[in-house]
Amino acid sequence: MASSVAAHQAPALPPSLGRRIWQLVPGLLLLFAVGYSGKLIEQSLSRYSKANGLHWPNIEYVLWAIVIGLAIANTIGLPRIFRPGVATYEFWLKAGIVLLGSRFLLGDVWRLGGISLLLVGIEIALALTFMHALGRVFRLPGKLASLLAVGSSICGVSAIIAAQGAIDADEEDATIAIAAILSLGALALFTFPLIGHALHLGDRAYGVWAGLAVDNTAEATAAGAIYSDAAGKIAVLVKTTRNALIGFAVLGYAIYWASRGQAQTVGNKAAFLWRKFPKFVLGFLLISALATFGFFSKPQLTDVANLSRWAFLLTFAGVGLRTNIRDLRVQGWRPFIVGALGEIAIAVLTLGLVIGADRVFRL
Amino acid sequence: MPEDAQQQKKPAAGSRISLDVWAVAISLLAAALIRFHLFPSVKW
Numbered sequence: 001m002a003s004s005v006a007a008h009q010a011p012a013l014p015p016s017l018g019r020r021i022w023q024l025v026p027g028l029l030l031l032f033a034v035g036y037s038g039k040l041i042e043q044s045l046s047r048y049s050k051a052n053g054l055h056w057p058n059i060e061y062v063l064w065a066i067v068i069g070l071a072i073a074n075t076i077g078l079p080r081i082f083r084p085g086v087a088t089y090e091f092w093l094k095a096g097i098v099l100l101g102s103r104f105l106l107g108d109v110w111r112l113g114g115i116s117l118l119l120v121g122i123e124i125a126l127a128l129t130f131m132h133a134l135g136r137v138f139r140l141p142g143k144l145a146s147l148l149a150v151g152s153s154i155c156g157v158s159a160i161i162a163a164q165g166a167i168d169a170d171e172e173d174a175t176i177a178i179a180a181i182l183s184l185g186a187l188a189l190f191t192f193p194l195i196g197h198a199l200h201l202g203d204r205a206y207g208v209w210a211g212l213a214v215d216n217t218a219e220a221t222a223a224g225a226i227y228s229d230a231a232g233k234i235a236v237l238v239k240t241t242r243n244a245l246i247g248f249a250v251l252g253y254a255i256y257w258a259s260r261g262q263a264q265t266v267g268n269k270a271a272f273l274w275r276k277f278p279k280f281v282l283g284f285l286l287i288s289a290l291a292t293f294g295f296f297s298k299p300q301l302t303d304v305a306n307l308s309r310w311a312f313l314l315t316f317a318g319v320g321l322r323t324n325i326r327d328l329r330v331q332g333w334r335p336f337i338v339g340a341l342g343e344i345a346i347a348v349l350t351l352g353l354v355i356g357a358d359r360v361f362r363l
Numbered sequence: 364m365p366e367d368a369q370q371q372k373k374p375a376a377g378s379r380i381s382l383d384v385w386a387v388a389i390s391l392l393a394a395a396l397i398r399f400h401l402f403p404s405v406k407w
Contacts, residue, residue, distance in 0.1 A: 286387075
């Protein structure tokens with residue numbers, strides 16, 4: 001009896017490393033199956049249309065993988081056994097971005113990154129101002145408006161999580177802001193490529209637009225890759241530039257809310273910036289530098305780039321599998337309307353910026 | 364709470380950074396293995 005009580009009271013031990021890795025296997029296999037099915041559908045359709053002389057537009061595997069994932073997640077649902085492995089999609093996204101560095105020469109990174117930095121600076125200023133004005137019109141709580149603003153201007157979910165801790169925002173506000181940003185990101189996946197094609201945007205201009213206007217990194221990468229491989233590459237570079245600024249925006253909000261006595265003051269600002277800096281950006285730059293200075297042979301560069309493609313294939317499957325359309329109803333209509341109006345305005349403004357920049361800098 | 368939000372909100376700031384570091388470390392390792400011919404050719 002005593003031993004059974006002791007057994008009940010003993011704290012549960014965390015699972016061993018081997019067990020945790022084993023728990024990832026079903027979800028990883030599902031990510032691969034969904035992503036690879038998308039690739040097979042793209043190849044089969046392409047072969048069929050060529051063999052029959054049809055002129056169908058090529059639909060990238062990315063869209064098929066996302067649609068299959070969405071169908072699974074929103075019909076039968078994602079069984080618990082698959083969840084740990086599917087949650088690794090964020091790891092594959094970051095690994096894919098780091099390895100994608102091999103497809104950029106440092107000179108391209110500085111040039112496009114510099115133009116992106118200018119556009120990102122304008123986009124952030126516009127987005128922050130607009131989202132706060134909308135928040136006031138719809139009488140959202142101040143910190144919820146701040147979270148929506150930082151999520152839509154910088155880096156989606158990561159920025160909201162970083163800002164929530166820094167400005168002592170409620171868990172519920174952060175959840176609502178994350179749900180709004182994720183659902184709007186899912187809509188962007190389908191609307192952005194259609195608008196891009198309707199306006200006959202080139203791959204580079206479209207990639208810059210997707211990287212500037214789509215909030216979450218996974219969705220921005222997917223929205224670019226649905227358009228074309230080249231557009232996906234540029235979207236990642238521009239989005240990475242946006243991500244690199246996450247610390248500055250969060251620091252600004254932390255100082256603002258601390259000055260109003262509603263958040264803790266920030267001590268060492270340099271340490272704060274370093275903590276919030278997304279480290280995968282450094283990995284991307286390092287691989288790009290190695291590629292630029294001839295560390296890899298041409299076939300090896302192809303291998304690294306292909307490895308990046310496989311990592312993104314797992315990411316895109318995860319984007320579909322983790323998007324639950326029912327979450328739209330959880331958040332209430334006001335934050336969603338503010339988010340949606342803000343996103344539409346940001347999309348239109350950044351489209352204007354990109355078209356202007358394309359004329360000036362010849363993107 | 365949306366499931367994705369739960370998954371992303373669970374870890375503290377430190378563990379989010381470590382996901383980045385893991386991604387960088389494993390990507391660099393894979394690139395090094397490719398460079399020194401210790402990784403099979405990757406087809407797409």
